[in-house]
Amino acid sequence: MSTGAAAAVAATAVTGLAGEPAVAQEPEVLAVDFADRTGDFRGGATGTLYGFGDEGAPTQSLINGAHITNTSQKAPYGTQHPSGDAIKVEDGFFAKNGEDMYIYVQDYYPDWSYNGGRRPGDTRTYNLEDGTYTEGGNGVWDYLEVVEFVAEAVATDSDRPEDYVFIPFNEPDGGNWYPDWANQKDQFLGDWQASYEKIQEVWERHDLGHARIGGPGDTRWQPQRSADILEFAKANDSLPDIFIWHELGINNLGTYRQNFADYRELEASLGLDPIPVNITEYGMLRDMSVPGQLIQWFTMFEDTKVDAQTAYWNYAGNLSDNTARPNGANAGWWMFKWYGDLDGSETVRVTPPTPGGVDTLQGIGAVDEANRKATVLWGGTDNDVALDLSGLDPAIFGDTVDVEIRENAHTGAEGLAGTPRVIAAYDGVALENGQLQLDVATYDRYAGYQLVITPDQTRDVEAAAAAQPWQDSIEAEDMNLTAATVYTQDPQASGGWQFLASGGQDVGSFNQVGSRAEWNVEVPHDGTYRLQVIGGAPGVPGRHALFVDDESAGTVQYAADLALNANSRWKYRGSAEVLVDLTAGSHTLSIRSSADGTTKLPNSDITLDKVSLTSVEEGEPTQYPASGFRLEDGASLTWNGNTRGGAAISGDGRADLYATAIETGYYDLAVDWASTGASSVEVTVNGVPVTEVSASGKGKWRSTSTVYLNEGINEIELRSPNGAVVQSLTTIRNRGADDAAVSVEAEDMTLHGQASVTNLADSTGTNASGSSFVGWIGNGTANTVEIARDGFDAAGDYDLTVYYANAETSGQHDYNPQVVDRLLQVSEGGEQVGHAYFRYTYSWNSFSQRTIPVTLSTADQSLTLGNTSAWAPDIDRVVIAPRVIGDATTARR
Structure with a gap:
């Protein structure tokens, strides 16, 4: 970089969540050579084991945004878990990015280890129509009947059977049937052959061609077992289509690459062409939700071009702890999203300081030539990072480039993460022989970072970065601290069986009347700020008091977090948000266990990890530039004229982006776009068309619509049948528009059947509004709640946001809560207009929110909420909001 360019970079750096940099350390060098291509981007490392619960758990926006290409789910009609049946979740999985649906055939069994850990014999006779059985053998191995039933179910019930991969055996070397290889090898090989042939027989019966089968599925890389299996399978025409094993330990970050190389060498020694690999379980508790850990795994698997699935350590339906709340992102989700954004690129050579190291700086680099964009993702170090970038081809990038760097800091498993902020922006930086050097401050080893390089854009990247809302943490x-203790959370302690803390430490023993944590902070202007506290409320909702300059300023209300065992209790952290008005200048913010100095607030023994403060006075405008869009079906970035860096969309072309709403409510969606004549841009939010903005002729435009967004991630799709170039979309919170929504407390609804009100004691620490809710809804048509059409007495499109609790589990497991996703159905005048599954909330006293889109056709027919077949979630209140209010406006810019 030239001296002038370096000066420009220094002048335009933006303070991010890290605030003031820590004591200077020697940066670690991450070298990226964009001219050394390593292959097409694979993108398979964001697979997940049991990441899907029931339909909508996780929500479609979370699934699509995380770019999940492969998942392993339980067998159809299996009993291993209450949710996650492959066929029931296939529509959501395949909606955009899903490619391969794996199923664990042994999940037909309810217990872990399967069948008590013992290989079944012939003691049952199965009904292959419905999977039931009677005691007594019939001359057929029991499990072979299970295999046939499961294969038949996929062949006949799935809409996409050709996209399934059968895994007949899961961890057979562990506690599942074949651990003693010396004495059980022949048994396993015979059983593999029988299962393989049975699945192929079913596929042939239905004229489906070749069924894909994966295995062996060992708990770890097993050289001798693998050699025996491959040699046998080659000789008997039963080679797996996908070779599978697991990589689960801390040290696997250092040993996987050699394991993979050994596997490829084994194939070659047997005269086999390379077989695709899926590491169907990887990582430990400590890795989930942590960007700086996930990127290390992603890097290994992307470098070796294999698919891989995050391990299942807690419960189904939250992408292996990489989502927050029913529809929210934690920092791990954003790492998934960034990785998925590389689809369509070529990866490039990245050289970290310690290749193949454990808990070290690692990264992925990629070039998208068609869109003239280069990206680097990295993380895993406490040191600052010096990016040594080379091979930036002038034919692609020109002589000057724009650069944006975003930071994604750890927020806990249930802590809401906002859209990662730009921490540095460089506009028009001159390249020297395709090279660029950048120093980037690191928040901590658990944070992840994204660098995007493009040719010089029309959009001013420096101005966009400077316009971000003020934030400090x-x-x-x-x-x-007073009457509280700092605890160190060692990332390598307990074999990785724990969740990590931002900065490596947290504050606990917050269990005395005088417990408090205080922060002296200086804010830039008068106005409203959002305080976010990342902390762990173990198994029950809880409260802290907030004081500003020793004056009471409200309550910090926490929802319950997972507290299944010592691995998660106090460490499975969520977030609590509260708005506070501050004047410009210095203030002392105090989080306390007591509001009056004499009695503790209910369940106030909550761990504290990190606190942030964000200005929301201006509506917290968040810009999503075209350089971060996912461009589909012919859409592409354009580099001509006065719309350089914009997304050109026309016909079937589409641009997707994933916008954060930290709170549910109305937002102004401002689209900056250009047209060469009369045209329009169609906006779809969370799968539902919401508005169409238009212009009558040529020009550059800003079009604004006021739209209801859901807490968490909102998928926004942009289309333009006649053609447009979209430069960016900006979301701006319009809190004043919330008056258009109607909130109805459940206890004020008309109750039918067994539906009844429960009043919760203040000692529960509940976050239910008014400390009351209605339960015993559903389990038949009689038990419902009814909402009169007061305040929303017009036909049209609405969002129903239901505040609910669901802590139902079914069955037992050694270390997993067997959670049940509860269904809620919404009817208008007796006709169902919407439904959704509602995921686990950890406690019956802790309430989350889930939004159901509905189209109402009348102005006066009441809404009825229930579940005709099983219990619905308990309901605290329902907010009914018109999806769009007012008319869209378009003005020249």
């Missing part, structure tokens, strides 16, 4: 251990 502090680690809880750095606050002024």
Whole structure:
């Protein structure tokens, strides 16, 4: 970089969540050579084991945004888990990015280890019509009947059987039937052959061609077992279509590459062409939801071009702890999303300081030539990082480039993460021989980073970065503490069986009347700020008091977090948000266990990890530039004229983006676009068309619509049948528009049948509004709640946001809560107009929110909420909001 360019870079750096940089350390060098291509981007490392619960758990926006290409789910009609049946979730999985649906055939059994850990014999006779059985043998191995039933179910019930992969055996070397290879090898090989042939027989019966089968599925890389299996399978025409094993330990970050090389060498020694690989379980508890850990796994699997699935350590339906709340992103989700954004690129050579190291700086680089964009993702170090970038071809990027760097800091498993902020923006930086050097401050080893390089854009990247809302943060251990203890969370302790803390430490033992954590912070202007506290409320909702300059300023209300065992209790952290009005200048913010100084607030023994403060006075405008869009079906970035860096969309072309709403409510969606004549841009939010903005002629435009967004991630799709170039979309919170929504407390609804009100004691710490809710809804048509059409007495499109609790589990497991997703159905005048499954909330006293889109056809017919077949979630309140209010406006810019 030239001296002038370096000066420009320094002048335009933006302070991010990290605030002031820590004591200077020697940066670690991450070298990226964009001219050394390593192959097409595979993108398979964001697979997940049991990441899907029931329809909508996780929500479609979370699934699509995370770019999940492969998942392993339980067998159709299996009993291993209450949810996650492959066929029931296939529509959501395949909606956009899903490619391969794996099923664990042994999940037909309810217990772990399967069948008590013992290989079944011939003691049952199965009914292959419905999978039931009677005691007593019939001359057919029991499991072979299970295999046939499961294969038949996929062949006949799935809409996409050709996209399934059968895994007949899961961890057979562990506690599942064949651990003693010396004495059980022949048994396994015979059983593999029988299962393989049975699946192929079913496929042939239905004229489906060749069924794909994966295996062996060992708990770890097993050289001798693998050699024996491959040699046998080659000789008997039963080679797996996907070779499978697991990589689960901390040290696997250092050993996987050699394991993979050994596997490829084994194939070659047997005269086999390379077989695709899927590492169907990887990572430990400590890795989930943590960007700086996930990127290390992603890097290994992308470098070796294999698919891989995050392990299942807790419960189904949350992408292996990489989502927050029913529809929210944690920082891990954003790492999934960034990785998925590389689809369509070529990866490039990245050289970290310690290739193949454990808990070290690692990264992925990629070039998208068609869109003239280069990306680097990295993380895993506490040191600052010096990016040594080379091979930036002038034919692609020109002589000057725009650069944006975003930071994605750890927010806990259930902590809401906003859209990662730009921490540095460089406009028009001159390249020297295709090279660029950049120093980037690191928040901590658990944070992840994204660098995007493009040719010089029309959009001013420096101005966009400077326009971000003010934000500051502090680690809880750095606050002024009273009657509280700082705990170190060693990332390599307990074999990785724990969740990690931002900065490596958290604050606990917050269990005395005088417990408090205080932060001296200076804010830039008068106005409203959002305080977010990342902390763990173990198994029950809880509260802290907030004081500003020793004056009471409200309550910090926490929802319950997972507290299944010592691995998660106090460490499975969520977030609590509260708005506070502050004047410009210095203030002391105090989080306390007591509001009156004499009694503790209910369930106030909550761990604290990190606290942040964000200005929301201006509506917290968040810009999503075209350089971050996912461009589909012919849409592409354009580099001509006065719309350089915009997304050109026309015909079937589409641009997708994933916008954060930290709170549910109305937002102004401002689309900056251009047209060469009369044209329009169609906007779809969360799968539902919401508005069409238009212009009558040539020009550059800003079109604004006021749209209801859901807490968490909102998928926004942009289309333009006649053609447009979209530069960016900006979301701006319009809190004043929330008056258009109607909130109805459940206890004020008309109750039918067994539906009844429960009043919760203040000692529960509940976050239910008014400390009341209605339960015993559903389980038949009689038990319902009814909402009169007061305040929303017009036909049209609405969003129903239901505040609910669901802590139902079914069955037992050694270390997983067997959660049940509860269905809620919405009817208008007796006709069903919407439904959704509602995921686990950890406690019956802890309430989350889930939004159901509905189209109402009348102005006066009441709404009825229930579940005709099983119990519905308990309901605290329902907010009914018109999806769009007012008319869209378009003005020249």
